[in-house]
Amino acid sequence: MDLFVVLKYGLGVVATIGLYSVLYKENKFYRFWEHVFLGIAAGYLTVSLWQETLYESWWLKVTGSIATVDKAGNVAVPAVPGYWAYALLLPIGMLGYLVFSKKHNWASRIPVSIIIGLWAGQQAQAWGNRYLKQVADSMRPILPNTSELFVPSPPANGFSLSQKYQIDSTVYVSQALSNLVFVFTLVCVISYFLFSFEAKSKTMKFMTTSGRWLLMVGFGAIFGSTVMMRFSLLIDQMYFVFQEAPMKVYEQFQSKPAAAPVTPPVNPPVTPPK
């Protein structure tokens, strides 16, 4: 039995129940586990930040590393020299903490301005990559060029290349309808955000009102999706408390200690017949 596994899952269940106990009312049991959670999270974050990032990407670059030798005595990883100039990144980063000093807080703007400069420089390209393809995708045909209602289902062995081209160049009735709904929604929602002039005409009023309603439908769908996610998290915790943890602990109690390795019987030395 691995006591660590039993403790890990046992404490996990107690902590989960402790954190959910706030739903009944505010209590000390909840407060205790909340502090434990925050403490562990902060400690874990610090260690993982050092191990996962700073050590390999910065510290080893400053100090270099000695050669690694494998069991046979061969050099597996050659020594790497350190580059002391990387150490200069530390004071630049530490300037950020001067934000707490009344006298020197201007210096904290230096690292911030470097980050903002880097970020701003990327934005033109980032904006293009993100939105231009969507703008192109908004130009959709709303008139069908066939009387067929639906896109044909693929046969068991799939479409041939020529069939694929033909399907791609055809606008089926169902596609045209779907595109119409899309284009109508897009135009209405955009007109809702036209603040440059007052919407006085009946058409504009209809468009902006429809835009508002369609936005509400969209927000409703997003909210529904969010609620479903919150439920998923609760279901996962219920699974952990009622099934996963008891199963893992049960497995530990069921497991037998590993049997000693079986050594082949040693044959007695054969004595030659006299």
Added chain:
Amino acid sequence: MENKTLAQKLQSVPRTTLFAILVLFTAGPLFISGIKIPGEPTPEVKSLFNKLMTIPEGSTVLIGSDWTKSTRGESQGAFRALVRILMRRKIKFAIYTTGDPQAPEVARNEVKDIIDEEKKADPSFKWERWNDWVSMGYFPGAEGTANAFENDFVGAVSDKKDVTPQGLKLSVTSSPVLEKIKSLEDVELIVTVTASKTVTIAIERIKKAPMAAMVTGVMGPETRVYYPRQLMGMSAGLRGVYDMESMMEKEFTDPKYKDLNKDRGARYYPTLHFAIGLLIIAVIIGNVGMFMQKKEEAKS
């Protein structure tokens, strides 16, 4: 004690009672196995699955694992389905994180668990760290990392080390997973399993490799706009996980995979329907109570 009318009672069900019923509705159905939810997988999930099933054996896929225990309910199922498919199809993968320093450890533990489960089902199964998969760890700054990947992938990851079967810590670029990758163009697919906007940041900066996403329900609506132009496939929330698993059931029909195919999606998605049903009933009861009270007030 004040006598409450039925309308008032319907609107003031004690909170503790409601939570107790919720626990029953979310824990109870987990014990019922084999509940099937009718429906076709969504086109974006189909597209992702088809891509994963057509990647040549031995190729390399990058997995952006940007989730931790806080979104385990959805992201874990998505990650497990993805990794299982890659392992069964012998596609090598490298895991990286740009969202949270805790995520690499979560991903490594998850891969280890999946390998153990697959080995239990098939003792001949072998999937080795370093030779078949590597963990590249955490890259701070999603924007800078995506830019570096796009411009010089080898330079961006050469500092990252992973453990060989002999116990040596070597640069991941010398591993069998990444030794042939000279640029992102050599990567078959980048799949980002995320609970945040890291997939959007990648879309804004990466153009050399096709991308797919497995996101949470919250991120689903705003990520769906990128399909199919910027993402060749995606799955969102528990529905996406359930769809992936149902397609895995049809594709991996070997009896040894029967129980493994039905993972988190098959367990959680039917349960979610019970919880949503309870929510709808609660909303109806509250509204009926409100209308009854309004009627009573109008009469008096």
